[in-house]
Amino acid sequence: MIEIKFSKIPRWVEINKIIEQSKHSIVLLKFPKSVYEHPKMQYKLEVLKQEPNIFIEVENSKRGRKKKIDNFTKQKILELLKEGYSLREVGRELGISKSSVWNYAKDYITEIKKEKLKELIWELKETAVEEGWYDYTVQDLFLELEAYINNNDLEKSKEILQKIIEYRHEAIE
Known part of the structure; x- marks a missing residue:
C-alpha cells in the first residue's frame, strides 16, 4: 500500500x-x-x-498560521513582564513560545522598563521622605529625572540619579 x-x-x-x-x-x-x-x-x-x-x-487537520494571541493573553503577558518574569517564564506560564511572547512584547518592553524605573524612583522618594532628606532641591532633581526618563534620555537620567545619590550621602552624614 x-x-x-x-x-x-x-x-x-x-x-x-x-x-x-x-x-x-x-x-x-x-x-x-x-x-x-x-x-x-x-x-x-x-x-x-x-x-x-x-x-x-x-x-480535518488545521493548516496555516496559528491563531493570533487574544487580548486576555496579551494583557497577561504585559502583567507578568511588569512583575519581573522573564520571556521564557511568561511563555511557560501561558503555554506559548518564548518567541511569541517576544514578538508581542518587543514594542512594549521599553515602556515596561520605564514604568519599573518610575516605581523604583517612587520608592526612593518615599525613602527620602522617611529619612528626612527630601527637600525642594531633591524634589527638583526628581522632577528633572522623571522628565529625562519620559524623553528616553538615559544618560541625563543617570547623571541626575547620581546627583540624588550624592545629595543623600551628604544629607545623611
Whole structure:
C-alpha cells in the first residue's frame, strides 16, 4: 500500500503518476479539507475515483498560521513582564513560545522598563521622605529625572540619579 499526503492541489503529471502506481498497488491519498473541496480538484477527484485501487481520505487537520494571541493573553503577558518574569517564564506560564511572547512584547518592553524605573524612583522618594532628606532641591532633581526618563534620555537620567545619590550621602552624614 502506498500512502501519499498532499498539502496543495496536485498537478496532472502527479495524478497520472498516481494512476500508474495504482495498477501495481493500493494507493491511499490524503488531502486537507481545503484542498479536497477546492473547485479545481473536482474533475481530478472524479478521475481518481474511477480507479479501483485508489482511496481518498479527507483530513480535518488545521493548516496555516496559528491563531493570533487574544487580548486576555496579551494583557497577561504585559502583567507578568511588569512583575519581573522573564520571556521564557511568561511563555511557560501561558503555554506559548518564548518567541511569541517576544514578538508581542518587543514594542512594549521599553515602556515596561520605564514604568519599573518610575516605581523604583517612587520608592526612593518615599525613602527620602522617611529619612528626612527630601527637600525642594531633591524634589527638583526628581522632577528633572522623571522628565529625562519620559524623553528616553538615559544618560541625563543617570547623571541626575547620581546627583540624588550624592545629595543623600551628604544629607545623611
